[in-house]
Amino acid sequence: MAVKKAAPKAEKPDSLDAVVGHIEARTAAGRSTLAIFDLDGTLFDNRTRTIFILREISEQFDSKVPGLAAAFDRFQDLAVVDYSLETTLARMGVKHPAETAFIKAEWAKRFFSDEYQKYDMPIPGAKSYVCRVHRAGATVIYLTGRDVGRMLVGTTEVLRLYGFPVGVAGTMTIVKKEFEQSDELFKKEVSDYIDRLGEVAAVFENEPANSNILQARFPDAASFFVLTQHRPDAPRLAAGIHKIKDFRPPKGARR
Ligand SMILES: [Mg+2]
Numbered sequence: 001m002a003v004k005k006a007a008p009k010a011e012k013p014d015s016l017d018a019v020v021g022h023i024e025a026r027t028a029a030g031r032s033t034l035a036i037f038d039l040d041g042t043l044f045d046n047r048t049r050t051i052f053i054l055r056e057i058s059e060q061f062d063s064k065v066p067g068l069a070a071a072f073d074r075f076q077d078l079a080v081v082d083y084s085l086e087t088t089l090a091r092m093g094v095k096h097p098a099e100t101a102f103i104k105a106e107w108a109k110r111f112f113s114d115e116y117q118k119y120d121m122p123i124p125g126a127k128s129y130v131c132r133v134h135r136a137g138a139t140v141i142y143l144t145g146r147d148v149g150r151m152l153v154g155t156t157e158v159l160r161l162y163g164f165p166v167g168v169a170g171t172m173t174i175v176k177k178e179f180e181q182s183d184e185l186f187k188k189e190v191s192d193y194i195d196r197l198g199e200v201a202a203v204f205e206n207e208p209a210n211s212n213i214l215q216a217r218f219p220d221a222a223s224f225f226v227l228t229q230h231r232p233d234a235p236r237l238a239a240g241i242h243k244i245k246d247f248r249p250p251k252g253a254r255r
Pocket of ligand 1: 041
């Protein structure tokens with residue numbers, strides 16, 4: 001008896017361009033595709049938000065934060081901003097524990113709020129790439145660990161401000177109901193819902209843990225890891241995930 005062979009699977013797209021081509025082909029075939037984009041560290045560089053906030057704290061509380069105020073006597077390179085605020089402050093010469101604790105509290109109030117998200121800077125090429133994916137016919141899903149109570153309005157505002165597709169057909173913003181929920185658990189749970197919506201064509205992340213979870217959950221999707229900042233205690237990135245610096249086309253292809 002002849003053994004029935006499974007139909008060969010279509011090749012997974014292995015580049016940013018190939019993802020767009022794949023989505024176009026699936027759209028032409030009448031299929032629904034999805035592209036999942038994380039925000040912090042994936043589409044946006046948050047270091048500018050932190051620098052802006054620290055600058056504001058140094059001006060508002062000048063005498064209370066002498067170390068920070070002194071740091072702003074010098075020009076600050078964005079490279080000073082680490083994933084950890086404590087490391088950033090140490091690099092800036094803020095050494096007094098009480099000052100550090102005070103700054104951390106003031107920073108957190110601002111960083112996790114609607115008002116300060118506009119100080120994020122889009123990752124190079126991110127806006128035009130998301131627009132291409134959207135135009136190709138995929139539903140763009142912004143899947144972020146930001147929370148609905150404090151950050152949804154600012155998130156929407158910033159996406160619109162920088163020209164990302166948002167609020168229109170073919171887009172979806174999914175945030176956490178509660179800030180306290182772990183990012184990994186949240187993304188795992190939401191994946192079941194996303195799976196029912198259509199074929200996930202591509203996933204974009206900057207946290208190795210999330211990248212690994214999403215790749216395991218959507219093995220047929222192309223998976224991209226943006227080399228920005230991530231948790232220091234992150235696991236190793238699983239095999240088959242493509243590392244990208246940003247969303248710009250490869251050098252030779254740039255107009
Ligand atoms: Mg992120």
